[in-house]
Amino acid sequence: MKTYYSVLRLRLKIGLQYRTAAWAGIATQFFFGIIQIMVFEAFYQHSAHTPPISLKELITYLWLQQAFLAFIMLWFRDNELFNLITSGNIAYELCRPAGIYGYWFARLLSQRLSSAFLRCFPILLIAFCIPEPHRMTLPPSWTSFVLFLSALVLGLLVLVAISMFIYISVFVTMSPAGSTLIFAVVGEFFSGIIIPIPLMPEWLQKVTGWLPFHLTADFPFRVYSGHIPPPEAAMGVLAQIIWLVLLVGTGMFALKKVLRRVVVQGG
Amino acid sequence: MIKVEGLGKSFKVAKRTEGLRQSVRSLFHREYTTVQALKDISFSIEPGEIVGYIGPNGAGKSTTIKIMSGILVPDQGSCSIMGYTPWKERVAYVKNIGVVFGQRSQLWWDVPVIDSFELLRDIYKVAPQDYKQNVELLVETLHLQDILYSPVRQLSLGQRMRCEIAASLIHSPQILFLDEPTIGLDAVSKLAVRQFIKTINKEKGITVILTTHDMNDIEALANRVILIGRGSLLFDGNLNELRSKFGTQKTIVADYQQNVNPIQIPNASIVSWTPERAILNVDTNKAVISEVITQLSDQLELIDVSIEGKPIEEIVLQLYKEYQI
Numbered sequence: 222m223k224t225y226y227s228v229l230r231l232r233l234k235i236g237l238q239y240r241t242a243a244w245a246g247i248a249t250q251f252f253f254g255i256i257q258i259m260v261f262e263a264f265y266q267h268s269a270h271t272p273p274i275s276l277k278e279l280i281t282y283l284w285l286q287q288a289f290l291a292f293i294m295l296w297f298r299d300n301e302l303f304n305l306i307t308s309g310n311i312a313y314e315l316c317r318p319a320g321i322y323g324y325w326f327a328r329l330l331s332q333r334l335s336s337a338f339l340r341c342f343p344i345l346l347i348a349f350c351i352p353e354p355h356r357m358t359l360p361p362s363w364t365s366f367v368l369f370l371s372a373l374v375l376g377l378l379v380l381v382a383i384s385m386f387i388y389i390s391v392f393v394t395m396s397p398a399g400s401t402l403i404f405a406v407v408g409e410f411f412s413g414i415i416i417p418i419p420l421m422p423e424w425l426q427k428v429t430g431w432l433p434f435h436l437t438a439d440f441p442f443r444v445y446s447g448h449i450p451p452p453e454a455a456m457g458v459l460a461q462i463i464w465l466v467l468l469v470g471t472g473m474f475a476l477k478k479v480l481r482r483v484v485v486q487g488g
Numbered sequence: 489m490i491k492v493e494g495l496g497k498s499f500k501v502a503k504r505t506e507g508l509r510q511s512v513r514s515l516f517h518r519e520y521t522t523v524q525a526l527k528d529i530s531f532s533i534e535p536g537e538i539v540g541y542i543g544p545n546g547a548g549k550s551t552t553i554k555i556m557s558g559i560l561v562p563d564q565g566s567c568s569i570m571g572y573t574p575w576k577e578r579v580a581y582v583k584n585i586g587v588v589f590g591q592r593s594q595l596w597w598d599v600p601v602i603d604s605f606e607l608l609r610d611i612y613k614v615a616p617q618d619y620k621q622n623v624e625l626l627v628e629t630l631h632l633q634d635i636l637y638s639p640v641r642q643l644s645l646g647q648r649m650r651c652e653i654a655a656s657l658i659h660s661p662q663i664l665f666l667d668e669p670t671i672g673l674d675a676v677s678k679l680a681v682r683q684f685i686k687t688i689n690k691e692k693g694i695t696v697i698l699t700t701h702d703m704n705d706i707e708a709l710a711n712r713v714i715l716i717g718r719g720s721l722l723f724d725g726n727l728n729e730l731r732s733k734f735g736t737q738k739t740i741v742a743d744y745q746q747n748v749n750p751i752q753i754p755n756a757s758i759v760s761w762t763p764e765r766a767i768l769n770v771d772t773n774k775a776v777i778s779e780v781i782t783q784l785s786d787q788l789e790l791i792d793v794s795i796e797g798k799p800i801e802e803i804v805l806q807l808y809k810e811y812q813i
Contacts, residue, residue, distance in 0.1 A: 227610035235598050301597075313594040315559040317611050318583045324611075481561055 224319055225327035229334065236335030243339040246290075250344055254287040258355055274419040277358060278446040282417055284348040284357040285442040291336035292377045293414060293438035295384055296405035299332055302388050303397040311483065321480065322473045325388065329381045361447035368454040372441035375461040380437040382468035383408065389472065392479040413439035419448065433464040489695055490533040490556070490663070495565035497526040497551055525551045526562070527719045535662075538689050538696040540710030540727070542703075548719045549699040550589075553667045556697070557587045569663065583612060586656035590668035593648065594655055595640045601651045602636050605658055612659035619658065626654040629684055646677030653681065657688065664688070666698035670705055682708045703799065715807070722807050734803045738777060739796045740768040744788040751787050756780050 236243075258280055265276050274282070291297055302325060305311045314321055348357035360366040383404070390400045409415055412434035418426055429435045436457065444454040503519040526548045533539055543549050554560040556567060558574035558581055567574060572581035595604040609619045627633055630650045635643055643651065653669060666685070670678045682705060688694050700706060706713060706727060713730060715723040723730055740756070746763045755775035759767040770780050781793060798806075 223610045223613070227607050231596065231599060231603055231607055234603065235596070238598065308592075310592045310594075312554060312557075312559050312589055312592060313587070315578070316557045316582045316585065316587045318579050319611055320579065483560070 224324065225331075228324070228327045229331035232328065232331035233335040233338070236332070236339060243336075246336075246340050247343050250287040250290055250340065251347060254284055254344070254348070255355070257283050262354075272420065274417065274443075274448055276354070278443070278448045279417060280355060281357050281446040282442045282448075284344070285445060286414060286438065288341040288344040288348065289337055289373065291333045291340065292373065293380060293412060294405075295380070295387070295408040296401055297333060297336070298384070298387065298397070298401055299329055300397075302328070303391055306388065306391050307395055307397070315480070315483075320473075322385070322469075322476050326381055326385060326469075329384060330377070333377065333381065358446070360445050362451070364451045365444060365447050365454070368451055368458065369441055369445040372436075372444050372454065372458055372461065375458060375465060376437040376441045379433055379461055379465050379468065382465060382472055383433060383437070385468075385472045386475070389475050389479055392483060408434050411435060412437050419443070433468065436461045436464060489535045489570060490531075490697075491568045492532065492552075492556070493530045493566050495526055495529040495552070495555060495562050495567060496524075497548075497555065497560065497562045497564075498522050498524045524719050526555075529565070529716065529719075529721050531714055531721065531724055533695060533697065535695055536689070536693045537712060538685070538698070538710045540706035540713040541697055541699045541716070542701075542706060542713055543699075543716040543722075545701075546718075547716045549716065550667055552716070553587070553665050553697070553699060557585060557665050558582055583659065584661055585663045585665060586659070586661035587665045588652050588656045588667065588669050590649070590652075590666070590671040593640070593652065595648070595651060597640050600637045600639055601632070601643075604640070604651075604655060608655055608658050614659050618660065622658055622660060623654075626657060629687055630654050631680065646673050646680075649673060649677065649681065650684075653684065657694075660692070661694065663695045663697070666696065666700075668700055669698060670700060670702055678702070678705070685709055717808055717811075720811075722811060730803065731797060734806055735798045736772045737798050738770045738772060739798075740770060740777075740780065740784075741792075741794045741796070742766050742768070742784055742788065742790060743792040744790050747788050751784070753780055753783050753787075 261279055261283070262276065265272060265279075286293065305314060314324070317324070345357070350356070360369060387397075387400045387404050391397050394400055411429050411432050413421075413429070418429055418435055418439045421429065429439075440449070440454075440457050440461070443449045444457070449457065499522070500520045501523055503521055529548075529552060541549055541552065551560065555562050556569060556574060558578040561575045569581070570584055572584075574581050595601060596607070605623060608614075614622070627636060630653065632650060632654060635647050635651065640648060640651070649669065649672075653666075656664065664685075669685075670681055673681065685696055685698070686709060689696055696709070698705065698709065711726065713723070713725070713727050714721065715730065723733075739759070743765050748763055750761060751758070751766060753768065756768045756770045759769055761767075766784075768780070770777060777795060784790060784793070
């Protein structure tokens, strides 16, 4: 456990070195948040029938997306890990008395945590202060809020578990670009980052329901806004736990497989 | 302590062919060739030894090190180090070893060296007291005082290598694998590294296995060499034995006052001759060096004489010819 904590601390320290990046990130995400909200506002004004999610809920949903971008984006990656694999520096990781899966999981998790930690508070602060109707709202109840927190944390773990497969696949493909792109495009679409899931056609919503991606981004944010009521949210949290066990299990197995036949690149 | 028996490892390499058409075809049909990296390698190493593991590029040195440090899984053979099979009990085993890959880095690039050390401390679960002691010793013997708090990216290669070696010893391993630890270092840094390896071997009794292309490393450190070439073990024993077995050819370079008469030395072949300088080849099985020099000084007014053994690289080449590989 201490190992993981140390990785987290070191990552945070590195993250804090890049203050300019953090400020730029905040500005970008704030900008994108506003643009997206305006686009959906325009849609909503000219919509013929009542949309399945209210504009108020949607605005909160979009702000949360921007604030916790580092928790939900699959393209958010650790290039050092890719380098380790493709250049052969993996050799060093393999002579540590720690399971690679746990160690890398901690590493990826801490990278996302440090990034979100630096960015979410200013964005949330601004989102709560800007004038109506673009202002972010508080969750409808304490229950919703507590459920949101657990859903957010579990969602992050599920996301990291999914992203582990990107790194595992690089052992086979040796090219991070392809793996990242496929995971990012598929994952982001099915997690409702491009179009919020409630606005998707019925059949597509069913498809997303069978995939783990929506549990990372869409689900926690809808729990916050109260669009998913607490009883249903509790079921969702259960689904997150099941998916997490499943993904970590298969990830560990796959990593073990690729490591058995690993070729340390470059001499 | 280390017992390796019949180790073999091959790699499958996809054939890449020339030309676009062939490349397109290889999208659908891949041909593989098998490269035998190691064949039937056996040796054993006792605690406290320093063993130089040498051989030309691509001989399989690094592959052996990687198998012995639990990174690669061999195809054949067994390996028992301190009672562990490295690739089977990796996590339990690697606590006891330190590894330095001269061409790679284990330090985190963006943060000061000390942060990487602290992370390693937590990964290896080193007790605070031991950690403090070890770091103090390492800082002192490797002269790290001034660089401990600089980010790794600002260090020179020599500084970084010293930190890399220190990083591999924070958990007080009993065996240290050094894969080309002096690659790219200048003379001063090389000396520092060698001195350090000697010190830890003597004071802490750490078993050291090092690969290198710098024969001076071997001469300064290792009393035993294991020589491999194209995956096979060619020689295992004392460095001087290797010399006396294969390095019996000596080259004598003599500078002298101008002398127009060609010299006559029995049992030595003259490689080149000018009125000021002669280069001779002597086989120590057939002639005694001191006699050759006596004869030289009888015939000439010598200014300078140097005797060079055959460089180990050439011995290796000779071995290749002998074993026809």
